[in-house]
Amino acid sequence: MSELEKMLAGEWYWSYHPDLMAMRARARELFTQYNQTLNAEKEIRNTILTTLLGSFGKDLDIQPPFYCDYGTYIYLADNVFINFNCTILDYAPIRIGNNALIGPNVSLYAASHPLSASHRISKGSDIAKPITIGDNVWLAGNVVVCPGVTIGDNTTIGAGSIVTRDIPSNVFAAGNPCRVIRSVAD
Numbered sequence: 001m002s003e004l005e006k007m008l009a010g011e012w013y014w015s016y017h018p019d020l021m022a023m024r025a026r027a028r029e030l031f032t033q034y035n036q037t038l039n040a041e042k043e044i045r046n047t048i049l050t051t052l053l054g055s056f057g058k059d060l061d062i063q064p065p066f067y068c069d070y071g072t073y074i075y076l077a078d079n080v081f082i083n084f085n086c087t088i089l090d091y092a093p094i095r096i097g098n099n100a101l102i103g104p105n106v107s108l109y110a111a112s113h114p115l116s117a118s119h120r121i122s123k124g125s126d127i128a129k130p131i132t133i134g135d136n137v138w139l140a141g142n143v144v145v146c147p148g149v150t151i152g153d154n155t156t157i158g159a160g161s162i163v164t165r166d167i168p169s170n171v172f173a174a175g176n177p178c179r180v181i182r183s184v185a186d
């Protein structure tokens, strides 16, 4: 298996393989271009995002600056709004559903490393798990979503939360670690 195949299979892999570094360099060039665009330059933004992202739906609005590692593994549905300074480490697929509101300084991290220091400093010490965010979800400012987390439809995650475990649909959850605070009826 190549390092890319291992990464996408959720196995330990070496993220400094030249092929992976080249893919990340490509993403950096594209988001650097994107981050220099003006709000009125919608066609230029759309062209860059078409090259950068895995897929996206209608009416996407990403406010610069925006950062990601590959872009290729980011899949956005319709009517997604991403506010300033979002960081997405898409070493595994990251899916965001329809009508998402992503607050400022939100970070979605699919990438992780071992806690054992000797393993961490060896080659092959990277691992990634997908993140899935349902439809109509609001992640308030400064939320961090950890690898492998799924957040259900219609849920709100309060500002500053660190989401380490799955959160169900139709709730307000917050805190570090993020816990369900209450159900939210529509």
Ligand SMILES: CC(=O)SCCNC(=O)CCNC(=O)[C@H](O)C(C)(C)COP(=O)(O)OP(=O)(O)OC[C@H]1O[C@@H](n2cnc3c(N)ncnc32)[C@H](O)[C@@H]1OP(=O)(O)O
Residues within 6 Å of the ligand: 081, 083, 101, 102, 103, 104, 139, 140, 141, 142, 156, 157, 158, 159, 160, 161, 172, 174, 175, 181
């Ligand atoms: C798309 C964009 O650009 S978003 C723009 C930026 N705006 C934001 O980031 C919004 C910031 N506000 C929040 O995140 C808030 O958490 C909200 C609005 C989601 C919810 O706030 P509230 O309606 O006040 O929550 P609610 O009254 O249900 O609070 C219930 C409990 O949860 C606690 N709580 C509320 N928010 C949080 C939070 N972010 N972190 C930890 N605990 C929280 C409350 O203190 C309360 O605890 P208590 O009962 O012990 O007093």
